[in-house]
Amino acid sequence: LSHHDSHPSHTKTPILSALVSSTVTCSRPYIQKMSTAPNLGVRVLSLGTLHGGGVRVLSQLLILQSMMYRAQQTLGRNTPLSPCEYFELIGGSGMGGVIALMLGRLRMPIADVLSVYKKLRPQPKWGHGELFKASKFEDVLRDIFREEMMEDVRADACKTFVCARNEMNLNAGIPELFRSYATREDPVSSCMIWEAARATTATPDLFKPVEIDVGGGKQRYCGGCLDHNNPTSLVLVEAQGLHESRPVVLVASIGSGHPGTIQISGSRSQGALAEVMKQIVRDCEKTHEDNTRRFQGIPNTYFRFNVQQGMQGLAPQDWGKSSEVSAHTGAYLKTQDVKAKLSEAIKVLLSPVIPVNPAYPKVCPAPSVRFTGRQDILRKMAEYFDADIGRRHIFLLHGLGGSGKSQVAFKFVEQSELRFSDIYFVDCSSQQTLENDLITLALVNKLDKSPHDSLLWLSHQRKKWLIVFNNADDTHLNLVRYFPSGSHGNILITSRNRDLRQHADMEYKVDRTEVHEAAELMLSTARYEMTEAENEEIAKRLVQRLHCLPLAVAQAGAYIASSRRLDRYLELYESTAQRIQLLNRKPVQSDYEWSVYTTWQISFKELSPRAAELLQLCSFIHHSGITEEIFRQAASYKFTAEEEPQLREPLKFLANLLSSSSSKWDSLNFMALTTELGGYSLIEFDAGSGAITFSIHPLVHEWCRTTLESDAATELCMHTLVGMSLSTTKEFRFGHLVFPHLDALLFKGTEDSAREPNILDLAFAERYLRIYDEEGRWGEGVKLGTSMLQMTTPELQEHKALQIQVWLVRMYGGHGHFHQARTLGEQVLSRRTELLGDHDPDTLASMGDLALAYRGLGKFKKAEALQHTVLKKSREILGDGHPETLVAMANLASTYSDLGQLKEAEELKARVLHKRRNILGQSHPDTLLAMGNLAHTYSALGQFKQAEALQHTVLNKAREILGDDHPDTLMAMANLATTYWSLGRLKEAEQLEIRVLNKRREILGQNHPETLRAMGNLAGTYSTLGQFKQAEALERTVLYMRREILGEEHPDTLMAMENLACTYSNLGKFKPAEALEQGVLRMRREILGEEHPDTLRTMGNLAGTYSALGKFRQAEALEQTVLNMRREILGKEHPDTRRAMVNLAYTYSKLGQFKQAEELTDALANIRRKAAREEHPQD
Known part of the structure; x- marks a missing residue:
């Protein structure tokens, strides 16, 4: 007898696939997976x-x-x-x-x-x-x-x-x-x-x-x-x-x-x-x-x-x-x-193909066309960044709001096109906008939707890049957390927070401009000739009254350009300032704020009523990236009967805003309003293609909001328009674009400042929760959904509450919180069955959600029962070839694999592949996904040649459609390498895995999760080749980085601990292996429970280490638990149950308990004879 379960060569992470449907949220049972919708792209x-x-x-x-x-x-x-x-x-x-x-x-x-x-x-x-x-x-x-x-x-x-x-x-x-x-x-x-x-x-x-x-x-x-x-x-x-x-x-x-x-x-x-x-x-x-x-x-x-x-x-x-x-x-x-x-x-x-839902990194805005002066600071910045090439540079521009910090940064970027290999721009006006821009950068570079992935990737780009952190004014924001690691690269910060000086090598206080520079800026903006002495003298008096603050000077100049009355502006300024002091609703801290607010008020009074309303609306969303698409999409919103009373008013407001007699969106009218605002320097247009996009200076943005008389009504209107626009499309690109504005309305940019939900949140609840989940902010999504459920308004009808609960179940399950997903999922399924019956599609969707929670908890029999029902009823209602029926079939097949019912899994997965080939074609992403799933089952059955053939097809198609370096192509390559490993073709596996690892290092960086996964797989191959020292070196790196990045309790970290323990055992280092496995078992018991398959596998591995150390009584206790649990959960004939019987029999023999060992070996022989008769009934 040999101890088969302990340290099965490594936990390689092959294949496959999450299975996705519009109605069934499916689990991700394997670590590497083919995307369900690779970015095949659209024509240019x-x-x-x-x-x-x-x-x-x-x-x-x-x-x-x-x-x-x-x-x-x-x-x-x-x-x-x-x-x-x-x-x-x-x-x-x-x-x-x-x-x-x-x-x-x-x-x-x-x-x-x-x-x-x-x-x-x-x-x-x-x-x-x-x-x-x-x-x-x-x-x-x-x-x-x-x-x-x-x-x-x-x-x-x-x-x-x-x-x-x-x-x-x-x-x-x-x-x-x-x-x-x-x-x-x-x-x-x-x-x-x-x-x-x-x-x-x-x-x-x-x-x-x-x-x-x-x-x-x-x-x-x-x-x-x-x-x-x-x-x-x-x-x-x-x-x-x-x-x-x-x-x-x-x-x-x-x-x-x-x-x-x-x-x-x-x-x-x-x-x-x-x-x-x-x-x-x-x-x-x-x-x-x-x-x-x-x-x-x-x-x-x-x-x-x-x-x-x-x-x-x-x-x-x-x-x-x-x-x-x-x-x-x-x-x-x-x-x-x-x-x-x-x-x-x-x-x-x-160019024939571009990615679907492409993301574009935020482009650094161009400086004002009327930018003047500041040559001293621009020269110092150039000298600083040009010195000591190769080391990290961090430069801080700090100063008062409106002093021109951002404009100096923009001008420096404009002048530095050839100085830096790449320039990245990040809006730091809140933690959420900062992370949103980093997520966009991750998407552009085909990384996971995580700010951390962007920073990891950037830290491994050995080029002379520059990242601009603009408007990092929040004193509670820990900006240093978002600096890419390493000792290279260049960082430029603009902030009102002078305390950031402690993190910068060089800093410069951007103060008021010189009088002659401010006068030149004013006259240039006002379109007056600087050469006329009288104009210059008036301008100098004016700018001194405005404290030479660039923002105030530019706004004053824009007003003068429209009115053509340079000589009367000072008089107008003084009278307006007096009125503001009498009527002001917000305490003003300094003279420079008075300068900005007074010039703003003068310009605001000249706006048409519709332009003023648009500016006030926009003061309640985020101040940058305000796009016409929010309003365009809202105008196309389709009402349900129950929504009409509460949502029609904002659309009437929108129609009045555009002076439109019909429901059609009028881009030209919107363009006219934004042009009017831009003419007074109240907004700045952003570079972009397609819809009009603009930004409002943070000071103007704040003043506009705080001086509104009917601020609650205006905010409610803007909130409704954002909700309606998001509800017209589920497309990720648009949701990502609008998310900062939604976040500003719901959470004011920070989780701590969340407001109480209102009835309009209920109208758009499903879309809100979906977008928070897509943006990786599922924690806030759960908080938002939970607070919605606590509302007692009549609008929270039971069907709406159930919709919110469904999304909470999916968010809990999708992020590994299976206990919460199960508890809430059972409630939802019970109520939907009662209200809708067990044949309704919504009821079937909830059955699928609950089944996935059961799978996550290792309760495969319960999952199987539910998935049988879902598949049977989907066939009755939708037919055998419907996409949702095929998803139900694939989900049940995955549970069969969990249960060791591999023939049943093979049959279902083959049927799914056949249907998808006929309906979608050989090259469709869902067809390739089905191929990968079937290949995984072939591998589990030992049919490695069939698995290899399918994986070759998947790899070739991925190369053809996506290119050699696409993440899904590399994943297909890694899966094929795993099959080579199973076939004993270790050198071929090693070559492919080295190629995957090198590509992922190059594209994603050394510390990216996918790079670490490739490193772990290569270590497994080294171990099988007997190259244990090379395996140990790689696995130490993987474990260290996963602990740093993911934390001690993350499933990937626990897998890395198990793999390193396996290599320690191969090297005869049983004590370190024991310590690691004890830690893994403790955490898996706490997180997953005693009955989970991963917990049971860890028990078996630790029992093997105890046996190697001669601790046979401890091994016996663990192995008895493993066998009892596997018999109960998987049945007596499951391969994992049989392996547990072999291991316990081995330990009995070592303890001299030969009768018990013989009973187990006899039972094993009977099971094998029965299996042989069933497989060859005529023999």
Whole structure:
């Protein structure tokens, strides 16, 4: 007899999978798992915009032809590429709109469009009025577009729009878009393509307006070149509405040639002024400048191509000068900077895949365009960070709020693009925003959703990186905890808290600016000339009254820019300051605060009521990262009957805010409000693609909130809008984006300052709990859910209470608190069965949740009984091939594996794989997941060849879809290595495991949990190879790091202790092995209970060590307990029960109790004979 159970070569951590469904929360029984939804990604979203310009559109076609030809050469294709193959949305205006319709809606190759281009030349019209004959031009358009309608129903349609203006409503620059597609707000345009082309070209001085019936009667339209000659902003708004969860990665804005400088000449005649106004209306450059600022922090996204020289004198009617356009465009395309820009654009254009739900690290904001001075501090910072390359640098900028600390940091970052390899920005205005930004950084680098993972990863990046901790003002925040470990890297901190000096090597107090610098800033912001002595003198007096505080100076300058009354501002300031002192609801601490608040109050009074309301609303959410998407999504919220009374009022408020007579979201109106706020320097726009995003300075944010008269009503309204927006989508990216704002409303940014829940929390309870769980803040989620259940309002109806309890069960179970999950899960299941019956899907979901809690506690028989019921009823209600039925099948199969019923597990897992292959295909993530699960069972059955074949398929598919370095590819490689190990192909296993370990070290860092897991697996292989010293060295590292990172009681730490104990035993170090195993057993008894399989395994291992030390009585006591428990839980014939019988018989023989040993060996022989008869009944 030999002691089989003690120290089974190592606890390798093979395979597999958590099984996930929308209704069943499943456990994670194995440590390594294939993600249930690998980031397969979506196609790159690319945008093309073509502007009006008459004959100039030839330039656009030639630029686009050059771009597509270069892309063709890059791909090595023999046939030309068409823009419709790569651009998902094309928008155009004027003659550029006609080209857009040919390229996008008709999917014409560029060569064909160029040949048709000559037909577009309109015939002159003699006499007064328009330049060209509309009727003749319509004939040309009809010939090109035939009788095709705008709607494009093809699956691979390139969405196309052109813009025009309704002649009866030219207010506010609101365009009419003729679309080939429907949006959430508008149906597809019900007109012919030629009509849309005619509308967008009906510029008043070129063609007469056109009448089109788009449903509801005829309307007269004039050209889109009025206000929207460059429709790039419209394209971005459209993209946002069409693809909310997909980022804009390429904006190709192709212009029709630079128009030259617009200026008023010596002639001030009415005709000359009218011509200037016409040029202003058609000017594309302002839109380009706006978009340049918008994408300032996101490189290689916005590309502008526009011939700069030679086109200035061309008028829209100069159709005879096509050769000039060709020549100037050819010269433009040969310049080096244009070639480089085209190359970068083509790289983005041809990128086929980006991650689904991508996360982007927060970009450091750009400094104000009017930043002045501070050269002394910028020079000192540069000298400090450039010295002693390779060592850790920590620099603190501290000073009063509004003194310009952040602006100095932003300017330094802007100047240091080449100084640092990577720059990371973290908002430290609260602990939660800090951790949220670190989580985003973790997601970007494909790590777990943990701030700690980001810091570990960063500490192992041996580059010259810089991390900026901005607004670390909270004196209760332990910022040092969030410094990456190690002695390298660079840290820049901005804070009002001067005590942080003790953690910095260098610090600088950012104080008020010099008088001349402040005056320069004011006049620059106010758009006054500094050279005028009178202006400079007034500005100096003003800034001294404002204590030369940059924030106050900038706000004052923004007001003066609007009012154009520099000379009267001081008088206005003094009178406003007196009123604030009389009416102020908040104690002000210092003169500098008075400066900021007074200038803010002056500007606030000038706002339109709607802009003021928007600013006040935003003062109750987090001050940074405020996105239009919160309001857009809220506007699309669908009510249930019971919610209508309490939720309709906020939507009415939102409609009034946007002055919208309909329920449609109006991005242009929202843009107008934020532009108004930005004009007074009350908000700062953030660099980004897609929706408008902005921030409010913390001082302005606080003052706005504390001076509200109806603050409770406004906060309730904002709270409702955030809740409604989150409830419209379960997509992780959006939830992660909005989470800091929700957290500010619910917890005020810290767990300790949580407020009491209200009835609106109940309306959105399920979404709130889900998002706290997704963000890794399940503790606050449990606290929130528990406090909701304690509410006594009528709105807490029983079904709502049950929904909250369901999520609490899932959060408890998902985070290893199985006792709480079981207790609450039993209550929920009992009540749902009583209310809904045992066939209701919600009841079945609760059965599944409770079964998983039982599995977590090792109560496999109870789990099996529930899962049988779930599977049987799911088949009856949903059918055998429904995804939730397949999940129920897979969950039951996993429990069969726990029970040692491997044949039953194999049968179910094979059926799941067969169904998923047929329904989803061979390459779907859920199919690969099923393959991995079946491979695990094959391994348990000893069918290693079958397991190897499946794992090879999984690995090859993962490489093909995700690439060699993706975490799921590395996991598949590790699982295959485990099978090689089981097959005795130890050198092959070793090679794969070394490769996995090296990749995880490189990508994730030395101390990442997945790196430590790879290290543990390699140690197991070394141990099997007899290389115990190498195994010991690795396992010591794993155990030390897991204790440091995860704590003493974490399951992974306990596994590391067991593995090291195993190696100690192999080395004959039985005393250290005994000490480790005693510690593991004590903790597992406390955490999991006496009956849990892991506890029983540890008992068996410790019994083996006692036997090795000659302590046979202690071994006997433990082994008797193990055998009794396994018989009771698993049955007499389970392999683990039989192993316990062998071990106890061995110990009996060592004690001289041969009769008891013989009884056990006879019982074992009978069990084996019975099993053999059942397997070979004919033999």
